[in-house]
Amino acid sequence: MKAQYLKFFKKLFILLAVMFIVDRGLGSIIEYYFQNEPLGDAASFAHAINDPQEEVLIYGASRAVHTYDTKVITDSLGLSAYNCGRNGSNIIYGSAILPGALEGTHEHKLIILDLSAKEIAWRQDKAGEDILAGMMLPYVLTNKNFEKLGLELFPNEIYKARASKLYAYNSLILSIFRNYSRSDNDNINGYQPLIGSKLTQDPPDFSDRDKIDTFGRGRLEYFVKAVTDKKIPIVAILSPMYSQPFKDNESLKVTKEILAKYNVPFWNYASDPKYVKREMFYDLAHLNTTGADMFTSEICNRIKQEGLLNK
Amino acid sequence: MIFNSLIFVAFFVIVTSLFFILPHKYRWGLLLAASCYFYMYFVPVYILILGATILVDYFAGIYIAKSEGRKRKIFLICSLIANITVLAVFKYYNFLNFNITELLGDFGYKNPIPHLDILLPVGLSFHTFQAMSYTIEVYRGHQKPERHFGIYALYVMFYPQLVAGPIERPQNMLHQFHEEKHFDYDRVVHGLRIMLWGFIKKLVIADRVAIYVDAVYNNAHYHSGVTMIMATCFFSFQIYCDFSGYSDIAIGAAKVMGYDLMTNFRRPLLIVKSFQELWQRWHISLTTWFRDYLYFSMGGNRVHPARALINLIIVFGISGLWHGANYTFIVWGLLNGIYLAGERLINPFLRKIHKLLGPTKNFFRIMGVYFFVTVSATFFRATTIQDAFYIIKSMFTLKPGGFYKGEPPTAFGYSVFAVLLLIAVEQTQEYFPNIKIINSSNVVVRYSAYVFLITILLMVGVFNGGQFIYFQF
Known part of the structure; x- marks a missing residue:
């Protein structure tokens, strides 16, 4: 009997040792390729946290990534621009990468913060929580801001990521391959254009999710305060949504209160009939290239008209 | 837990x-x-x-x-x-x-x-x-x-x-x-291997595929017919791996302690050639329960053939109701009962068709069963009968629209990988039982298989604590 136990534990130890070596070795290779991705979300992240030099910076989630064409901004405002947005993120992610720009050496002339109608209610959804944890996990091992946030939000995930590098890069292998095989046209200074439309239906009703996430609210206030403290002009925008017109939900009301407290303009284009058309949208949440170019041009004109850059 | x-x-x-x-x-x-x-x-x-x-x-x-x-x-x-x-x-x-x-x-x-x-x-x-x-x-x-x-x-x-x-x-x-019970090295390792494969089925296949399936089924009105066909095909793998994954973990955990639980699934997808064979391999413990305690009590095959077929459909309808208090489950059960009864009824005719198909007959038989099972799975997944009919109509009329790759767009790629992994393993187990990998006597092959599976689990598994579908039953 004793021999059976010894045999089992000896073989278990060998397996764990081999697995540890594979985890660290393969994990390090994946980490290298992930952190050096030429295009895609990880590339945007690396650029955003390493003292971005561009004069206009855009923050937000996928609706920012696919909406603000940096080339249009540069052509229209004569300023360099970088889209620091991240697919599947929210203000919590934005607030974590913001110090990379504010603590850098370069002076920024404008920050555009794209918000969703559920920006600070997002994490209340279990899916939202999981997406956020999954998205931030690869950075907790290498970035102090993310590690700090991660320990506050999902400490168990941090311990798991420390135990296994492969776990930290869970679900990323295909996107790494994808980002190494994409063309430059897929990513223009962080802007990722979406071509065509998948929509076949009329705009649906806006499905509400209204419970405020106090942590998200705190991060929004931190973001706005940090930017205004640095005297950098900032505008918050609710970009067009392919949905029926809707009244302000609790998330939007609180968002507006925070923005008003710091005198940050809020431009609401959610139900703008100019945009709420199939030919403007790629899917329910994202403008396609036609919509994105038109919208970015309109935003640039408004920035000029309202003299935002001169403040 | x-x-x-x-x-x-x-x-x-x-x-x-x-x-x-x-x-x-x-x-x-x-x-x-x-x-x-x-x-x-x-x-x-x-x-x-x-x-x-x-x-x-x-x-x-x-x-x-x-x-x-x-x-x-x-x-x-x-x-x-x-x-x-x-x-x-x-x-x-x-x-x-x-x-x-x-x-x-x-x-x-x-x-x-x-x-x-x-x-x-x-x-x-x-x-x-x-x-x-x-x-x-x-x-x-x-x-x-x-x-x-x-x-x-x-x-x-x-x-x-x-x-x-x-x-x-x-x-x-x-x-x-x-x-x-005594600690038996071979039995403990065997149990742990079954558990590992159960975790792969649940976390790497079922939960991974679920991301795509849920995105499509929860917004069926916004997706094209081709997308819905894909999601429905994936769903049959999701439900199989979700449930059989649980069974494998249960069987493995019991085996480690020395207890033998009955086999609950025997590779039913893309292997079975008839509905009869399907129900000999799918949720065996429930199917045999209904057979032993209900179908046989109703007379089994000893009653008039027409009565036996009706009884079969009734038993499957009740089995559907067992799965959930919803008409969708009853329809799912009845459909499967009708498939089985229909197969019994037209068996002589089917045999003639199989003869005509020659060497390709197994392929068509496997695909035929998979097709009907997948269509019935729509009722299992849909929330209402109307939703199920809408999805079926969208699939058969090839409702126009683009192909959805998921959000993020890699979701579809992961689903394909997960399903291919399952098919490769199960086809090998079924048709080449002499090929030993995870239980190979060669230590390098065996450990490579362990490391490969654990690596896949860590890299592709979905660890958000997704509930097992069958818990709700």
């Missing part, structure tokens, strides 16, 4: 270690306490309901064995009524009440019966059926009544199969709890 959680891993290690440390006479107590803790992790108070039915069935078993003639039947009926009442109240009361409300509403009346705001006790249908199989087997004289109350309670509550089966029979389990 769900199997795909770290807390379960810790629980399993602690309970298994204590199991082998403790002398045999204390082990039933350990396993029963562990099973109670496992069950109470969901809704603690429901342990009282489970305890009450265990008590009723324990004494029913003893009195059935003691009694003669009509009295035996009365005790059996009392036991069955107690079990079915619990099931009816918690699982079907609101469904029935809703239908009464609708019916009375059509005639302008208001339903005075209140809606009950209750949670379904986890795994209720599983342990109720397992408990019923005990009293029925004692009544039929196939099983002696269990005198040890703790062992009987453990038979109903044994934690690996408590909440999602396999639905065991007393002849297979009860004697095992009396036998002394």
Whole structure:
């Protein structure tokens, strides 16, 4: 009997040792390729946290990534621009990468913060929580801001990521391959254009999710305060949504209160009939290239008209 | 407590270690306490309901064995009524009440019966059926009544199969709890391998595919027919891997301690060539339960052939209702009953077609079964009958629109990878049983397989604690 136990534990130890070596070795290779991705979300992240030099910076989630064409901004405002947005993120992610720009050496002339109608209610959804944890996990091992946030939000995930590098890069292998095989046209200074439309239906009703996430609210206030403290002009925008017109939900009301407290303009284009058309949208949440170019041009004109850059 | 959680891993290690440390006479107590803790992790108070039915069935078993003639039947009926009442109240009361409300509403009346705001006790249908199989087997004289109350309670509550089966029979389990188990290296490793494959099925295949399927099915009106075909094809793999993954973890966990649970799935997808074969390989413990206790009681194949076919469809309809108190499940069950009855009916004609197809016949038979199973799965997944018909119509009319790759766009790629992994493994196991990889005698091959599977688990597994679909039953 004793021999059976010894045999089992000896073989278990060998397996764990081999697995540890594979985890660290393969994990390090994946980490290298992930952190050096030429295009895609990880590339945007690396650029955003390493003292971005561009004069206009855009923050937000996928609706920012696919909406603000940096080339249009540069052509229209004569300023360099970088889209620091991240697919599947929210203000919590934005607030974590913001110090990379504010603590850098370069002076920024404008920050555009794209918000969703559920920006600070997002994490209340279990899916939202999981997406956020999954998205931030690869950075907790290498970035102090993310590690700090991660320990506050999902400490168990941090311990798991420390135990296994492969776990930290869970679900990323295909996107790494994808980002190494994409063309430059897929990513223009962080802007990722979406071509065509998948929509076949009329705009649906806006499905509400209204419970405020106090942590998200705190991060929004931190973001706005940090930017205004640095005297950098900032505008918050609710970009067009392919949905029926809707009244302000609790998330939007609180968002507006925070923005008003710091005198940050809020431009609401959610139900703008100019945009709420199939030919403007790629899917329910994202403008396609036609919509994105038109919208970015309109935003640039408004920035000029309202003299935002001169403040 | 769900199997795909770290807390379960810790629980399993602690309970298994204590199991082998403790002398045999204390082990039933350990396993029963562990099973109670496992069950109470969901809704603690429901342990009282489970305890009450265990008590009723324990004494029913003893009195059935003691009694003669009509009295035996009365005790059996009392036991069955107690079990079915619990099931009816918690699982079907609101469904029935809703239908009464609708019916009375059509005639302008208001339903005075209140809606009950209750949670379904986890795994209720599983342990109720397992408990019923005990009293029925004692009544039929196939099983002696269990005198040890703790062992009987453990038979109903044994934690690996408590909440999602396999639905065991007393002849297979009860004697095992009396036998002394020793630490057997080969058996422990075999159990752990089964568990590992179960985790791969659940976390890498079922939950990964679920991301794509849920995105499509939850927004069916926004997706094209081709996208819905893809999602429906994936769903059949999702449901299979979700459930059989659970069964594998349960079977593996029990095996590590020395207990043999019955096989619940035997590679039913893209391998079976007929509906009859499908139901010999899919959810075997439930199918045989219905066969032994309901279909045979209705006369089985001894009645008129037409009657047997009708009985078959009725049994499958009830089996659908067992899965959930919703018309979608009933339709799913009936459809599968009709498939099976139809196959029996036209079998001579099918044989002629198979002859015509020559060497390609197996391919067409496999694809044919898969096609019909997948179509019926739409009812299993859809929330309402209308939704299911909408999806089926969209698929068959190839509703226009672009192809959805998922959000993020890699979701589709991961789903394809997951399904291909399953197909590769199961086809190899089925058609090339001599190829040994994870159980190879070559240490390099064996360890490479372990490392490969664990690496895949860590890199592609979905670790958001997704519930097993069958928990709701």
